[in-house]
Amino acid sequence: MKPTGILFFPAFDWSLGETHPEREERLLYTQEQLFEEGILDLPNIQQYAPGLAPMAEVLKTQGIFPSPQAQDLDAHLIAAGSALVLGEAWGKGDIRNGFALVRPPGHHAGATVLGNRGFCTLNNEGILVNYLRTHFGVKKIAIVDTDVHHGNGTQDIFYHDPNVLFISLHQDGKTLYPGSGFTHEKGGPNAWGQTINIPLPPGTGDEAFQYVLETWVLPKIQEFNPELVINSAGQDNHFTDPLASMNVSAQGYGKITELLKPDLAVLEGGYSIEGALPYVNLAILLALAGQDYTNVREPDQPRRPHIPLKTLKSYVSELAYEYKQAEPQWNVRNELYLPPGEWIYLPHSIYYDTEGFQEIRHDRVRRCRHCGGTVFIESRRPPEPAKFALVRIPFQACPECAQAGYDLWDTLGGRYQAVLLQDQDRNRIEFWQADQGVTAF
Amino acid sequence: MAGRVGIDVGGTFTDAVLMQGNRILDKAKVPTKPNHLLETIIQAIDALKITGKQALEQITVSTTLVTNAILQGNLPPVELLLLPGSGVKLESFPWPISYQILYGTIDYRGREINPPDQLEWQRLLQKLHQQKNLSHVAIVGKFSHRNKSHEEQLAHYLRRAFPTLKIALGHQWGQSNFYRRSLTTYLNLASNDLFGQFASDLEQAVAARGCSAPIFVLKADGGVLPLSKIRPVESIYSGPTASVLGAMAQSSPSQSFVMIDIGGTTTDLGLVLSGEPLISSSGAKIGPYSTLVRSLAVRSVPVGGDSVILTDGSNFSLANYRLGPAYCLGGPAPTPTDAMCYLKLIQYGDSKRAEQVLASLLQPETRTPEKLRALASSILDVFVERIVREINALQQEWQNEPAYKVWGVLHPHESLNFHLWMSGGGAQGIASVLAQRLHTSVRMGKYPEVSNAIGAAMARPTFSCTLHLDTVLRQYRIEETGEQGQWQGSKRPHKAINGFLEEIVQREAQEKGIVLMDLHKDPFDFFPIVQGFQTVGQIVRGAFHVPPGVIGRVEE
Ligand SMILES: [Zn+2]
Numbered sequence: 001m002k003p004t005g006i007l008f009f010p011a012f013d014w015s016l017g018e019t020h021p022e023r024e025e026r027l028l029y030t031q032e033q034l035f036e037e038g039i040l041d042l043p044n045i046q047q048y049a050p051g052l053a054p055m056a057e058v059l060k061t062q063g064i065f066p067s068p069q070a071q072d073l074d075a076h077l078i079a080a081g082s083a084l085v086l087g088e089a090w091g092k093g094d095i096r097n098g099f100a101l102v103r104p105p106g107h108h109a110g111a112t113v114l115g116n117r118g119f120c121t122l123n124n125e126g127i128l129v130n131y132l133r134t135h136f137g138v139k140k141i142a143i144v145d146t147d148v149h150h151g152n153g154t155q156d157i158f159y160h161d162p163n164v165l166f167i168s169l170h171q172d173g174k175t176l177y178p179g180s181g182f183t184h185e186k187g188g189p190n191a192w193g194q195t196i197n198i199p200l201p202p203g204t205g206d207e208a209f210q211y212v213l214e215t216w217v218l219p220k221i222q223e224f225n226p227e228l229v230i231n232s233a234g235q236d237n238h239f240t241d242p243l244a245s246m247n248v249s250a251q252g253y254g255k256i257t258e259l260l261k262p263d264l265a266v267l268e269g270g271y272s273i274e275g276a277l278p279y280v281n282l283a284i285l286l287a288l289a290g291q292d293y294t295n296v297r298e299p300d301q302p303r304r305p306h307i308p309l310k311t312l313k314s315y316v317s318e319l320a321y322e323y324k325q326a327e328p329q330w331n332v333r334n335e336l337y338l339p340p341g342e343w344i345y346l347p348h349s350i351y352y353d354t355e356g357f358q359e360i361r362h363d364r365v366r367r368c369r370h371c372g373g374t375v376f377i378e379s380r381r382p383p384e385p386a387k388f389a390l391v392r393i394p395f396q397a398c399p400e401c402a403q404a405g406y407d408l409w410d411t412l413g414g415r416y417q418a419v420l421l422q423d424q425d426r427n428r429i430e431f432w433q434a435d436q437g438v439t440a441f
Numbered sequence: 442m443a444g445r446v447g448i449d450v451g452g453t454f455t456d457a458v459l460m461q462g463n464r465i466l467d468k469a470k471v472p473t474k475p476n477h478l479l480e481t482i483i484q485a486i487d488a489l490k491i492t493g494k495q496a497l498e499q500i501t502v503s504t505t506l507v508t509n510a511i512l513q514g515n516l517p518p519v520e521l522l523l524l525p526g527s528g529v530k531l532e533s534f535p536w537p538i539s540y541q542i543l544y545g546t547i548d549y550r551g552r553e554i555n556p557p558d559q560l561e562w563q564r565l566l567q568k569l570h571q572q573k574n575l576s577h578v579a580i581v582g583k584f585s586h587r588n589k590s591h592e593e594q595l596a597h598y599l600r601r602a603f604p605t606l607k608i609a610l611g612h613q614w615g616q617s618n619f620y621r622r623s624l625t626t627y628l629n630l631a632s633n634d635l636f637g638q639f640a641s642d643l644e645q646a647v648a649a650r651g652c653s654a655p656i657f658v659l660k661a662d663g664g665v666l667p668l669s670k671i672r673p674v675e676s677i678y679s680g681p682t683a684s685v686l687g688a689m690a691q692s693s694p695s696q697s698f699v700m701i702d703i704g705g706t707t708t709d710l711g712l713v714l715s716g717e718p719l720i721s722s723s724g725a726k727i728g729p730y731s732t733l734v735r736s737l738a739v740r741s742v743p744v745g746g747d748s749v750i751l752t753d754g755s756n757f758s759l760a761n762y763r764l765g766p767a768y769c770l771g772g773p774a775p776t777p778t779d780a781m782c783y784l785k786l787i788q789y790g791d792s793k794r795a796e797q798v799l800a801s802l803l804q805p806e807t808r809t810p811e812k813l814r815a816l817a818s819s820i821l822d823v824f825v826e827r828i829v830r831e832i833n834a835l836q837q838e839w840q841n842e843p844a845y846k847v848w849g850v851l852h853p854h855e856s857l858n859f860h861l862w863m864s865g866g867g868a869q870g871i872a873s874v875l876a877q878r879l880h881t882s883v884r885m886g887k888y889p890e891v892s893n894a895i896g897a898a899m900a901r902p903t904f905s906c907t908l909h910l911d912t913v914l915r916q917y918r919i920e921e922t923g924e925q926g927q928w929q930g931s932k933r934p935h936k937a938i939n940g941f942l943e944e945i946v947q948r949e950a951q952e953k954g955i956v957l958m959d960l961h962k963d964p965f966d967f968f969p970i971v972q973g974f975q976t977v978g979q980i981v982r983g984a985f986h987v988p989p990g991v992i993g994r995v996e997e
């Protein structure tokens with residue numbers, strides 16, 4: 001049997017501040033636990049060394065503004081690059097599945113990046129997905145986000161992508177950062193239903209998670225029939241996590257992994273550095289490797305109020321009903337400068353909690369029945385006047401959408417400080433800056 | 442100037458050199474008697490022309506005693522008692538030996554989660570009382586390298602009932618990895634009596650020859666320690682290690698090369714990077730046992746100059762055994778050495794006999810000179826291909842070394858220019874083929890046949906002292922010795938930690954009877970421990986070490 005790949009990159013020299021949850025100590029005890037358990041001596045576990053993500057792979061997925069050089073990316077490039085190392089091993093058929101046990105996390109980082117947000121700057125899974133599509137011809141991918149926080153960045157990146165199924169299970173946005181991830185967020189006009197949000201009430205535990213997976217998530221994945229499943233394996237649903245209020249145990253995470261059978265799992269959040277991470281990481285890794293995880297036990301017992309399974313079942317069936325009922329409302333705005341086609345307009349704003357500022361976004365997507373549709377995003381950080389733009393021609397783009405993308409790219413220049421062209425289909429990534437002209441990646 | 446003797450016990454021959462400073466005064470080679478290693482070593486010493494034995498400053502031995510005992514399973518029974526706590530099930534690992542599981546849990550910071558079960562200990566005692574010839578017990582707990590108390594309590598309890606029991610505790614192997622710690626503790630205890638006997642016999646025999654020089658043993662990590670200070674299991678794999686050191690003693694410092702030692706039945710490989718041998722990032726694996734024994738990253742390929750060539754009439758293969766010397770040297774069977782002899786790549790051997798035995802591998806009607814040459818070449822190609830595969834794997838191991846810090850990933854290994862460095866009896870004959878195959882140059886010492894003995898004679902002591910300090914729990918541990926103690930210093934020490942570790946380093950060096958040359962300090966890591974958004978202390982990790990090296994360079 002092919003091995004399970006593990007890439008452990010704890011970034012022991014990187015933090016967002018000495019007492020910040022994303023600090024050097026975060027994976028220290030996980031290292032102690034994994035190494036003492038001798039996991040590298042288990043049959044069928046193969047360790048990989050970290051790598052750096054090439055800038056072309058990053059910019060294929062995310063627009064970094066005002067420029068990649070203006071953001072502090074070093075640690076993030078390694079976390080993303082490490083996901084790519086395992087992605088390559090998977091693509092070549094060297095591993096059965098893999099776990100990128102890396103920091104910093106990435107699932108709050110979206111299609112545009114003006115700074116760090118929810119501890120994330122680069123979206124490790126997003127970059128991984130588009131890397132696998134480019135280099136290994138993968139077409140259909142499912143991402144299941146089991147972090148306690150809504151995977152809003154990943155949702156943002158794939159919102160218009162009909163070939164990526166994104167499912168996020170999280171603590172209800174009414175009670176937790178980032179305050180999004182409701183059932184009616186189901187995807188853009190060309191990918192309606194490809195985003196599924198399952199907000200769960202505080203106190204949700206092992207059984208309930210298993211129930212939601214078995215009755216909702218797994219059937220959806222089966223129906224979509226992806227070539228690979230990626231798990232954003234955040235661990236802050238644990239009953240000791242200081243940032244959230246859920247009730248999942250280490251063995252519960254083992255069970256989640258066993259049910260999802262992800263091809264690649266990437267660590268996201270999880271801030272119970274002592275009470276959860278050493279045990280949850282071990283359980284996930286063992287489950288991936290097909291080893292018995294039922295002896296993995298954290299020392300503490302759940303003490304939070306617990307939601308009875310019966311209550312949860314009725315809550316979930318209501319959610320499922322809400323999800324079914326949700327209907328799209330598209331705002332068509334065909335402005336003169338836009339290439340031919342029907343352009344859906346989706347304005348919104350994004351809050352960057354780490355540095356405390358707002359990004360104003362004007363997203364437009366070309367409605368298309370043949371492909372994911374060309375996406376045009378304008379971004380701005382008020383009160384600064386500079387505007388940035390991103391033009392995305394999706395994988396498997398139809399000729400009209402590709403043409404629309406290049407028409408935009410040709411005309412946008414003068415009106416922005418920087419414009420990024422993401423021709424994902426032809427793997428052509430170009431970045432134009434007012435003071436530097438075009439850089440090809 | 443006093444002389445040094447180096448002895449390397451090989452599978453077929455035992456080599457010895459007598460050196461004075463950087464000069465070789467004499468060398469000798471005696472056949473190895475696998476079941477009488479002591480006798481072999483003494484014969485090798487006797488074969489050297491040592492005048493004024495009093496003036497010898499050191500005898501260093503690289504011996505296969507423990508390696509052989511482990512691989513042949515000649516070890517006394519050891520009762521292995523494990524306290525695995527929670528986590529990975531023990532059955533998930535391949536265990537070459539049986540064990541008993543006991544209750545009790547320690548966590549990654551050394552805190553007791555579950556105390557041991559006294560009733561269970563009573564039952565254990567009853568069971569042990571019924572056991573015939575119970576003599577050795579190894580006790581190993583998960584995270585005992587962070588807190589040894591469970592191990593010590595149980596040892597104390599058993600000692601009261603069995604005062605003469607030989608007990609080994611796992612925490613003395615203080616690196617992480619419960620599985621390897623268990624096997625290492627077991628192997629070391631199991632080889633203790635055998636090695637102790639060997640050590641005292643050797644000391645007596647040397648003393649009986651009027652020699653008072655201290656005897657040192659070569660370790661798997663390339664260092665030497667006095668006979669009485671070495672932990673027996675650390676002496677495994679000293680053969681390939683001696684080859685690497687021998688190569689270093691015969692090349693200029695700071696070079697990067699692949700060491701290839703062609704023996705009778707095995708070819709050993711090692712990697713030297715800018716003058717420092719590559720250390721294996723896990724630990725040595727011997728037979729079915731994965732250990733925590735620090736070792737050079739070396740590889741052995743089971744082919745050598747005397748490997749028997751097997752044929753089924755149309756194809757040939759290289760066996761992993763020898764039947765004696767090569768046919769061209771009067772042996773019984775065809776070997777790669779015969780191919781070398783036939784192709785005139787070596788200056789020894791009877792080329793008529795080589796031709797004869799190679800011809801026997803061909804059908805009578807195809808025994809033309811061209812066919813014979815082609816056969817000889819392809820034998821050497823197969824030989825070389827096996828070696829090349831392992832060289833690539835070794836270089837891959839180096840390239841794939843994990844990094845856990847941003848700095849480490851941003852500053853990867855520089856690419857180095859490697860040449861090949863060859864030693865061993867078969868080196869001459871294969872050098873040109875290997876050089877062509879790998880498009881690189883080959884260098885060879887002046888004494889390829891006693892290179893390992895030179896390595897043993899010139900090896901310096903290695904040293905490593907790694908601190909793990911938890912200022913909140915006020916506990917410090919030393920990885921290499923298993924020392925655990927109370928930290929009296931501040932919660933956030935900075936400069937103080939350096940002096941603290943330096944003191945331990947000096948004490949350890951003195952205890953081991955070694956002089957530290959070229960002591961390096963690894964950068965310390967300080968991890969703030971945060972509770973409720975307050976920094977309450979630190980975990981500090983840091984180390985001093987002396988990398989493997991040689992005390993001089995052989996004068997040509
Ligand atoms: Zn989270």
Ligand SMILES: [Zn+2]
Nearest residue numbers: 368371398401
């Ligand atoms: Zn289209």
